[in-house]
Amino acid sequence: MQELLRGRHGELAALRAAFEATASRGRLAVVRGEPGSGRTELLRQAAALWRAEGVAVVAALRPRSRAVVLLDDADQLAEPVLSATALRMPGCLVVAVTRDNAELAEIADVVIDLSPLPDDVVTELITTRDPLDISVVEGLRTALGPLYGNPGTVLATLRNADLTWVGDRVFLTHDRISLPGDHPLLEHVHGLAQRVALLCVVRDGIEVSDLRLLAEDQASCGRALDDLVERGVLTHDLKVLCPALANAVVDQSGEDTVRRVHVALAAGTADPDLIALAGPDLPEARKWAAWLGNRAVEIQSSDPQRAGRWLAAAVRMTDSQPCGRLFHSAMTALVATGQDDLMRTVLDDRPDDDTTTDAATMLLLLNGETVDTADGPASDLARWWIGERPDWTPLPMNADHQDAVITHAELNAIYHALRFDAQALRTALKFVRHDQAKERFDELTEAGTAGDVATVLELVLGTRYRTPDHGPLKLYQRVVRAYAKADFTTALQTMRQLELTRPMPTHHLARVLAAAMHTARGENRQAHGWLARVSNDIRYAPVKAMVEARLQHRAGDSEGAVNLAWRTISLAKHAGVRPGIGRLMLLTLQLALRNGDEHIARAALADMTALHRQDDCRATHQILLLGRGLLNRDPAEAARGADLVRQRGHKPDLLWACHVLAQFCDDPRQVVRELHAIAREGGAAFLLPAKVSALMRSFGVAAPKATQSGLTTTELRIVELVRAGQTNRQIAAELEVSEKAVEHHLTRLFLRTGVRSRVELAAASLAGRLDDRGATG
Numbered sequence: 001m002q003e004l005l006r007g008r009h010g011e012l013a014a015l016r017a018a019f020e021a022t023a024s025r026g027r028l029a030v031v032r033g034e035p036g037s038g039r040t041e042l043l044r045q046a047a048a049l050w051r052a053e054g055v056a057v058v059a060a061l062r063p064r065s066r067a068v069v070l071l072d073d074a075d076q077l078a079e080p081v082l083s084a085t086a087l088r089m090p091g092c093l094v095v096a097v098t099r100d101n102a103e104l105a106e107i108a109d110v111v112i113d114l115s116p117l118p119d120d121v122v123t124e125l126i127t128t129r130d131p132l133d134i135s136v137v138e139g140l141r142t143a144l145g146p147l148y149g150n151p152g153t154v155l156a157t158l159r160n161a162d163l164t165w166v167g168d169r170v171f172l173t174h175d176r177i178s179l180p181g182d183h184p185l186l187e188h189v190h191g192l193a194q195r196v197a198l199l200c201v202v203r204d205g206i207e208v209s210d211l212r213l214l215a216e217d218q219a220s221c222g223r224a225l226d227d228l229v230e231r232g233v234l235t236h237d238l239k240v241l242c243p244a245l246a247n248a249v250v251d252q253s254g255e256d257t258v259r260r261v262h263v264a265l266a267a268g269t270a271d272p273d274l275i276a277l278a279g280p281d282l283p284e285a286r287k288w289a290a291w292l293g294n295r296a297v298e299i300q301s302s303d304p305q306r307a308g309r310w311l312a313a314a315v316r317m318t319d320s321q322p323c324g325r326l327f328h329s330a331m332t333a334l335v336a337t338g339q340d341d342l343m344r345t346v347l348d349d350r351p352d353d354d355t356t357t358d359a360a361t362m363l364l365l366l367n368g369e370t371v372d373t374a375d376g377p378a379s380d381l382a383r384w385w386i387g388e389r390p391d392w393t394p395l396p397m398n399a400d401h402q403d404a405v406i407t408h409a410e411l412n413a414i415y416h417a418l419r420f421d422a423q424a425l426r427t428a429l430k431f432v433r434h435d436q437a438k439e440r441f442d443e444l445t446e447a448g449t450a451g452d453v454a455t456v457l458e459l460v461l462g463t464r465y466r467t468p469d470h471g472p473l474k475l476y477q478r479v480v481r482a483y484a485k486a487d488f489t490t491a492l493q494t495m496r497q498l499e500l501t502r503p504m505p506t507h508h509l510a511r512v513l514a515a516a517m518h519t520a521r522g523e524n525r526q527a528h529g530w531l532a533r534v535s536n537d538i539r540y541a542p543v544k545a546m547v548e549a550r551l552q553h554r555a556g557d558s559e560g561a562v563n564l565a566w567r568t569i570s571l572a573k574h575a576g577v578r579p580g581i582g583r584l585m586l587l588t589l590q591l592a593l594r595n596g597d598e599h600i601a602r603a604a605l606a607d608m609t610a611l612h613r614q615d616d617c618r619a620t621h622q623i624l625l626l627g628r629g630l631l632n633r634d635p636a637e638a639a640r641g642a643d644l645v646r647q648r649g650h651k652p653d654l655l656w657a658c659h660v661l662a663q664f665c666d667d668p669r670q671v672v673r674e675l676h677a678i679a680r681e682g683g684a685a686f687l688l689p690a691k692v693s694a695l696m697r698s699f700g701v702a703a704p705k706a707t708q709s710g711l712t713t714t715e716l717r718i719v720e721l722v723r724a725g726q727t728n729r730q731i732a733a734e735l736e737v738s739e740k741a742v743e744h745h746l747t748r749l750f751l752r753t754g755v756r757s758r759v760e761l762a763a764a765s766l767a768g769r770l771d772d773r774g775a776t777g
Helices: 009-020 039-052 080-087 102-107 119-129 134-149 151-160 192-203 208-214 218-230 243-253 255-266 272-281 285-299 304-316 324-337 340-349 355-366 377-385 408-419 422-429 441-449 453-464 472-484 488-498 505-520 524-531 538-554 558-575 581-594 598-615 618-632 635-648 651-662 669-681 689-697 713-723 728-735 739-753 758-766
Strands: 027-032 056-058 067-071 092-098 110-113 163-166 169-172
Touching: 009 027, 009 039, 009 092, 009 110, 027 039, 027 102, 039 056, 039 067, 039 092, 039 151, 067 080, 080 092, 080 102, 092 102, 119 134, 119 151, 134 151, 134 169, 134 243, 134 488, 169 488, 192 208, 192 218, 192 243, 192 255, 208 218, 208 255, 243 255, 255 272, 272 285, 272 304, 285 304, 285 324, 304 324, 304 340, 324 340, 324 355, 324 453, 340 355, 355 377, 355 453, 377 408, 408 422, 408 441, 408 453, 422 441, 422 598, 441 453, 441 618, 453 472, 472 488, 472 505, 472 651, 488 505, 488 713, 505 524, 505 538, 524 538, 538 558, 538 581, 558 581, 558 598, 581 598, 581 618, 598 618, 618 635, 618 651, 635 651, 713 728, 713 739, 713 758, 728 739, 739 758
Parallel strands: 027 092, 027 110, 056 067, 067 092
Antiparallel strands: 163 169
8 A cells, every 4th residue: 555655645644634523523625636646546545544444435425424425536526516515414524536626625624735746756656566677767757747746647658658578677669658548638639629739749839820820710729729728738838748748649630630730731831840741741742842952951050950851851752753962962961960760761762772872771771770772882781790791892992972971981991890900991091081080090990899880980970970869879889888987787778778679780799798797796697698698600709708708717617718718719710700809819818827828828919919910909909918918927018008998998998907917916006006096986886896995905905985975885786776776676686685685785775875765865876966974965
């Protein structure tokens, strides 16, 4: 009961107090609140308590003894005031539930208003019921806006949403959230009111003068508009209350009605936004195409996103007529603004077989789309990356068209970066249009070896490309960047979102990173679980073997770990697989030395030397310096390698470099300085303090606090899992402790930090306000 009535205990107490005062005369309690605010649930819980105490609880019947009469939804009664008055007898409490009946409130003995619940209470309510990922909570909060404080609406919307399980969490299958069709706000959105509401959706808010666009009786439109504001469908500035309601209005209207409204709005106007919305449905659309394209060119520098939408509409309005230059301009604008949904729509309508179509197809394929167009060099490159072609042949770079969406040189640069062929990449970068690509060569090679296609495209193409905000490219980029910051919570949450998208090479690379993060935390079972889902394709073998060898070494089989790593290096070299091989060579050397196998250690260093001689980039130089330092027990070389890692800002790799130094360094000052930097820069999200402290203790140096919170490693881990939305049972399983132990830790955390709930704990942690003196503002 406490769970179901979360946030309404004060109102329940007020109802019970009203009943206690009915001995001498009858009383009327009016409960006011919006539909879905918890009115019915409050009555149900109160009735259950009264019945448990032997009190008669009836609905709209004249009681014969001391009782409670419930009038749920009194607004539906023909005469609510007369009904309530007639039932108000000595010893009887009448509880009338209403949205906002002023007459009932005036005669009531007590009025209980159900105001919206605080966000944190609603969040705690829904995450306690189901293991929702934080992305679901954020999506609901954004879509529902002011309705998020209405628990009935939130729960009904959640039941209506398209949800799916990934591991032990629940995610939204797609980002679009609508109110359920039976929501009270939609009851009166039909007929003319529906068309007025749809106008507000399409225009993202209107002025009263915009009602003329509907070509309806203006007085009737005005009354419908007033009614929608009165009922809360529209705000006082004539906008739809929230995105979820706007989506529901569109769903209720249907695609044909939406199209007719778009055409009606565009008729007789010269508004480019309205004409673009109507698009090919507009009468004589072809006559408007060139005009719309010209308007787009005028705003392209100031509002490129909008210009892209107009250009895409202009292409679709040409009705299969030749429009080569317009088509090229549209695709160039859409690629530069990351609008791949419009790019896909245009391609479906105009599947022209040219280099522009080929480049667009490549970018869609790389982001997990399926596209049926003729093959070309760019789309072939994408099909090589996603595993549909065995390889790709670089193109001649002396015949490039400089206005192409992607030039031959840029295609070559993308290919060589993803293959981690640094020398060939250097050559290709001499011919790319984005000058800064050459200056960021090291970042490009590092993104390529990580399989971070989004960053490779951004660095090679510059302002000519923007990664779409949805899809595997952006999600994997977020995983990689969060991992580099040691923000494992964000990385793993994003990893689970990535699992919802079409399987791509990025999924397998991300699963390896997930396994690496769990390995770093000592969560071997979870690490093995992720590794089991990684493809056995040789292209993933080096990065996969990195984690497998570490797990095998920790399990006590150091010799097996060395053999696994060395065998994988041999197979990868034979297959021409380069990404990740240098890091695996360094790990092989490190494990071989620990295992007393100097022969393999020297062979690994020889391979690392040859690799750096060939590629000569920061990534290979870093591992070579650390390898030399390890094998030759040369702290100066190892420190130089650590400096290169620090330049990259990659915290897990910096910790690894410190491990390398710690294996042979007699003078602890350099290691202590590095460890202090890691501990100082790490926050609550950097959950490697135990390793840092262990390394410092090995030199007899007192370890600094890894965070300013003063919390233990276990407490920090629990805070992180609470932030991720896990229940006590899930946290217990993750940490391999009992639920009682988790409850004990949480109780201690609440007492030490001054927070009152799991949601407050998570919020304070996210805001960086958590310490053992309280969650400070």
